[in-house]
Amino acid sequence: MSTALEAQLQQAFPDARELSVVDRTGGGDHFHVTVVSPRFNDLSLVEQHRLVYDALAAPLDDGTIHELRITTRGET
Amino acid sequence: MSELREQIRETIEREPVVAFVKGTHEQAYCGNSERAMQALRAVGASFAAVDVLPDPAIRQELSAVSNWPTIPQVFVAGELIGGADIVQELAASGELEAKLDEKLGGEWRNGGAEHTIPLGAPANPFRIAPG
Numbered sequence: 452m453s454t455a456l457e458a459q460l461q462q463a464f465p466d467a468r469e470l471s472v473v474d475r476t477g478g479g480d481h482f483h484v485t486v487v488s489p490r491f492n493d494l495s496l497v498e499q500h501r502l503v504y505d506a507l508a509a510p511l512d513d514g515t516i517h518e519l520r521i522t523t524r525g526e527t
Numbered sequence: 528m529s530e531l532r533e534q535i536r537e538t539i540e541r542e543p544v545v546a547f548v549k550g551t552h553e554q555a556y557c558g559n560s561e562r563a564m565q566a567l568r569a570v571g572a573s574f575a576a577v578d579v580l581p582d583p584a585i586r587q588e589l590s591a592v593s594n595w596p597t598i599p600q601v602f603v604a605g606e607l608i609g610g611a612d613i614v615q616e617l618a619a620s621g622e623l624e625a626k627l628d629e630k631l632g633g634e635w636r637n638g639g640a641e642h643t644i645p646l647g648a649p650a651n652p653f654r655i656a657p658g
Contacts, residue, residue, distance in 0.1 A: 496613045497595075504596050511596055518559065519597065521612050 452479045456510060463506030464488045468526055480517035491525035499523040532588040534646045539592070539602045542644075543631050544574040547589055547600045551643040552576040559611040563599040564641075566611070566618035572627060573637040574601075575644050585646065604630040 453472040460470055469487035484503060491499045500521050510516045538545060546567065548560035552574070555561035567574050579585045579598055590596055593607050601608045603626060608614060617623035627635040 496616065497607055497609050500609065500613060501594065508596075520559075521610075522616075 452515065453482065456482060456484065456507065456516075459510070460484060460486060460503070460506055463502070464490060466490060469524075475518075475520070480515065482516060482518070483520040483522070485522040487524045487526060489526040491523055492527075494525065496523065499525075529588060531582075531584055531646070532592060535585070535589050535592050538575075538577060538644070538646060540605050542575045542602070543604060544572055544627070544635055545577060545602050546574055547577045547579050547585075547598060547602075549578070549580050549598055550576075551578055552641040553643070556580065557598070559597075560599045562611040563601055563614045566614040566623065567601070568639065568641075569618045570624045570627070571639045572623075572635050573640040575642055577644060577646060603627060603635075606630070 453474050457470065457472045460472065461467065464470065464486055467486055467488045469485060471485045473483045475481040475483050486503060490502070500523060503521050503523060504511065507516060507519070511519065544567065546560075546563055548555055548564065549557035550560055552564060555564060564574070564576065579589065586598060589600065593600055595607060595610065597610055599611055601610070601614050608617070608626065614623065617626065
């Protein structure tokens with residue numbers, strides 16, 4: 452599952468400098484994603500996380516992702 | 528617009544700091560809701576909690592209002608500040624206090640009082656009086 456989510460994020464953030472998906476519990480439904488992208492520059496954290504939620508809307512909606520932690524950073 | 532959605536909007540506008548959580552300020556039923564409230568406690572912020580669990584429609588309507596898909600959601604002076612990750616990050620960096628000061632002056636400290644309010648409740652005695 453982590454690989455599939457990573458692919459979706461990669462597609463949404465092709466210019467990501469850092470991108471990772473960690474299965475926090477090993478159960479395949481609690482994830483921590485980290486995205487570092489210049490696209491986040493000058494966006495608030497709320498706006499940054501919204502872009503990640505948008506990228507993962509399908510797995511969030513269908514319950515594939517039960518819990519999601521997000522870490523985002525622009526590139527300075 | 529549904530009455531529930533209107534109540535949610537009104538609550539967000541009325542409460543200086545409000546956290547929509549799974550559970551109450553005394554008992555969170557979700558690690559993330561607990562993390563968000565702990566972050567508010569860490570800076571000594573008074574806050575109101577709203578439990579989204581009694582009715583699935585609350586969460587649905589809240590997300591429609593806020594354009595944010597997950598719980599918890601923390602609002603300061605009517606503005607969505609973030610979910611657990613952001614609030615925790617802001618508390619750790621000192622930005623949460625700065626944001627509270629900027630939005631609310633010094634009123635948000637108020638002894639770190641916490642309470643849980645039902646939706647649509649009239650003003651309660653713990654409410655921070657407008658400056």
